[in-house]
Amino acid sequence: MHVFNDINGGRVELTFGENRLGMLARHVLVVLKHNGKWLLTRHSTRGVEFPGGKAEEGESIEEAAIRETIEETGVTISNLVQVAEYVVQSNRTFCKAVFTGQVVEIDEQPLLHETEGALWLTSEELDHCEALSFHMIETGMDIIRKRVEEHEG
Template identity: 60%
Template sequence: MISFKDLNGLEVDLSFGHSDFTIPARHVLVVLKKDDKWLLTRHSLRGIEFPGGKVEDAETLEEAAIRETIEETGVTLTAVRKIAEYVVHDTVPFCKAVFTGRVLGMDSQFEKRETEGIVWMTDDELNHCNTLSFHMKDAGMAAIRKWVTEHEK
């Protein structure tokens, strides 16, 4: 388990593999790399970030990861799998499940609804991006990116 403070000063616990947490995940994050580029989206308020969001009623975590990726980027995934979970110890703590997968297809007619669209970035571009969302800059995100790079070749 990795513990760190996010940029808002909140304690965060990150676990790879099986869940070590008693709080059930109700949020998802999708971290995907294809052809040495990361799949990202541009949020109008927060900036560049990985796709993700809340799990809807009667939806599994995997279904939410697939749906959120399509809604935010127009990318359809296959071989989706959970790689980690993290808990943010906010006033009301919450748990987010982290997924990865492979690109099955991209909608060429994708309509920007929830975000300002898709962004593909290399490691270097991501490391030097000055418009990243705050949560893309913490130690947990660095650990997640490292895990995906090492395990998803």
């Protein structure tokens, strides 16, 4: 397990596997590479980040990961694998499941929600991106990216 503080001072516990932190995940994050590039989106207020969000009532976290990715990027994914989960302890403690998967389809003109659509960056471009969301500069993101790359290899 990796433990660190996020940019807002909240304690973050990151683990690899499913439901190891004793809290049901209702938030999702999708971290995947396709043809050597990371799938990201540009949120209208936060900046560049991986797609993700919250599961809706009656929706599984896998369904939420697929839906959020489509809504935020226009990219349809399948063959999801949960690679990690983390709990952020703050005034609103929550658990987030981290998924990777495979690209099935890329809609070039999607109907988007809160974002500017898919943004495909190489690792080097992502490392030097100056418009990253505060979520993307947390210690855990480097660890998660490495884990996803290992999973793909």
